[in-house]
Amino acid sequence: MKNRSKLLLIIGCAVIVIAAAILGGYKMYRVHEVKKCGILLAFDDYNEQNWRDHFDLFEKYNVPVTFFVTLDEPNEFCLDAVKKGHEIGCHTIGHVNVTELSDEEIKEYVIDPIEIFKEGGIEVSSFAYPYGAHTPELDELLLQHYKTVRGAYFYELHNKADLRHGYIDAYPIDNYYFETDEEFQSSIDAILQELSENEGAVTCMYSHAIDGGAWCVREDRLEYLFQKAHEMGLEFYTFQQWQNF
Numbered sequence: 100m101k102n103r104s105k106l107l108l109i110i111g112c113a114v115i116v117i118a119a120a121i122l123g124g125y126k127m128y129r130v131h132e133v134k135k136c137g138i139l140l141a142f143d144d145y146n147e148q149n150w151r152d153h154f155d156l157f158e159k160y161n162v163p164v165t166f167f168v169t170l171d172e173p174n175e176f177c178l179d180a181v182k183k184g185h186e187i188g189c190h191t192i193g194h195v196n197v198t199e200l201s202d203e204e205i206k207e208y209v210i211d212p213i214e215i216f217k218e219g220g221i222e223v224s225s226f227a228y229p230y231g232a233h234t235p236e237l238d239e240l241l242l243q244h245y246k247t248v249r250g251a252y253f254y255e256l257h258n259k260a261d262l263r264h265g266y267i268d269a270y271p272i273d274n275y276y277f278e279t280d281e282e283f284q285s286s287i288d289a290i291l292q293e294l295s296e297n298e299g300a301v302t303c304m305y306s307h308a309i310d311g312g313a314w315c316v317r318e319d320r321l322e323y324l325f326q327k328a329h330e331m332g333l334e335f336y337t338f339q340q341w342q343n344f
Contacts, residue, residue, distance in 0.1 A: 102234060107258040110122070115228060118145075119336040121229050123172055127263060128321040129144065134197075134299070134332055135299070135332075136295055136297065136299065136300050136301065136333050136334070137301040137302075137326055137333070137334050137335070137336045137341060138294070138299075138301070138303075138304065138333055138334070138335050138336070139165060139226065139262075139277065139301060139303040139304070139335075139336055139337070139338055139341070140162060140163075140164050140165070140166060140289075140303070140304055140305070140335055141165045141166070141167055141249070141269065141303060141305040141338075142166050142167070142304075142306055142307060142308065143162065143167045143172060143187070143190055143227055143229075143234075143303065143305055143307050144167075144168075144169055144189075144190065144194060144307050144308075145168050145169050146307060147176045148307070149308040149309060149310065150164075150166060150180075150309075151179075152309075153178065153296050153309050153318070154183060154295070154319070156253050156309075156322075157183075157185070157300070157322075158320070159282060160325040160326075160329065160335075161335070162209070162321075162325055163184045163185050163186070163335060163336065163337045163340070164180075164185045164186070164337070165185065165186040165187075165224075165337045165338050166180055166185060166186070166187055166188065166315070166333075167188040167189065167190035167225070167227040167249075167265060167305075168187060168188070168189070168190055168193060168238055169190045169191060169194045169229075170212075171192045171193075171215070171218035172212075172215050172216070172219060173187070173215075173220065177216070177219075177221050178219075178220065178221070181221060184212060185335075185337065186225065186337035186338055186340075187216065187221050187223060187224045187337050188223060188224075188225035188226060188249075188338060189209065189212050189213070189216075189223050189225070189227070189245075190226075190227050190229060191208045191209055191212075191229055192207070192208045192209075192212060192228045193208065195208055195229060196229060196230055197209060197229065197233065197237055198232045198233065198234060198237065199264075203310070203326055204212060204302040205237075205240070209226065209241065210241075210244050213244055213245070213263055214331070216259060223245075224245055224247070224249075224342060225245060225246065225247045225249065225339065225342075226241055226245040226247070226249065226281075227248075227250075227251070227266050227269070227305075228247045228248065228249065228250055228251065230251070231250045231251030231252050232247075233248070233250055233266075235254075237281065238266045240252045240286060242264060242265065242266070246262075246263060246264055246338075246342045247261075247262055247263075247265065247266075247267060247318045247338050247342060248265075248267075249266070249267055249303065249338075250267070250268045250299060251269050251271065251305065252267060252268075252270075252330070253268040253269070253270065254270035254302065255267070255268040255302065256266065256293065256294060256300040256302050257300065257301050257302065257303075258299060258300070258301070259299060259341060259344055261301075262338060262341040262344075263341075263342050264303060264343075266276070267303055268303070269289065269303040269304065269305045270302065270303065270304045270305070271291040271304075271305060271306065272287075272304050272305070272306050272316045272320070272321075272324070273307065273313065273314050273316055274311065274313055274314075274315060274316060274320075275313040275314060275316060276287070277320075279335050280319075283320050283323070284323060287323065287324050287327060287337050288327065290302060290304075291327055291328055291331055292331075294332045295331050295333060301336070301341060304324070306321075309321060
């Protein structure tokens with residue numbers, strides 16, 4: 100009887116030690132991840148076929164993307180994107196300027212999609228303003244419903260707290276803004292260098308599609324971003340990944 104009690108005591112202690120080691124390792128992993136610098140890559144509007152055609156590119160470089168869509172309900176693309184590790188965010192229904200909407204229209208075009216997408220199996224916790232048009236009052240209102248609201252046109256470093264609940268800026272990488280490859284690469288190099296020097300910082304970049312058009316980013320330029328970031332030990336995240344750290 101004494102031997103059995105002693106054996107149970109030993110087993111119990113071993114279980115506690117193993118559990119503590121696992122929990123400690125998990126906590127260390129979380130601390131490590133939070134300290135790492137991150138890039139949030141977003142594509143706005145709705146370019147389903149173009150985005151689908153580049154799922155393999157994102158997978159090749161292990162880059163999860165947040166797609167800010169202008170849909171009134173989730174569709175097969177949204178479900179497929181989430182299954183592949185990407186995120187679906189809201190960009191209003193129909194790409195409308197939120198600053199020009201009435202209170203009732205804001206509810207219909209901006210807030211109601213959260214529940215509509217949820218019913219379709221998609222959690223939406225991030226919002227991007229069309230045209231980057233917003234006000235502090237709108238930010239305050241929408242942050243009652245979204246964890247993160249996103250602007251446009253500006254580069255800025257943010258911290259984890261901004262992503263959990265706040266407004267963040269985003270830097271455009273569309274071809275329109277860069278006359279030459281050297282200009283694009285120089286801009287990316289400077290941003291990634293500053294990002295790498297700020298522990299736990301995150302920045303957001305966005306485009307609309309991957310192509311040679313003005314409001315797209317060329318594939319070779321996007322690959323330059325991916326390769327350079329990985330060379331510097333920088334990771335890509337969705338908005339929700341950072342919201343949940």
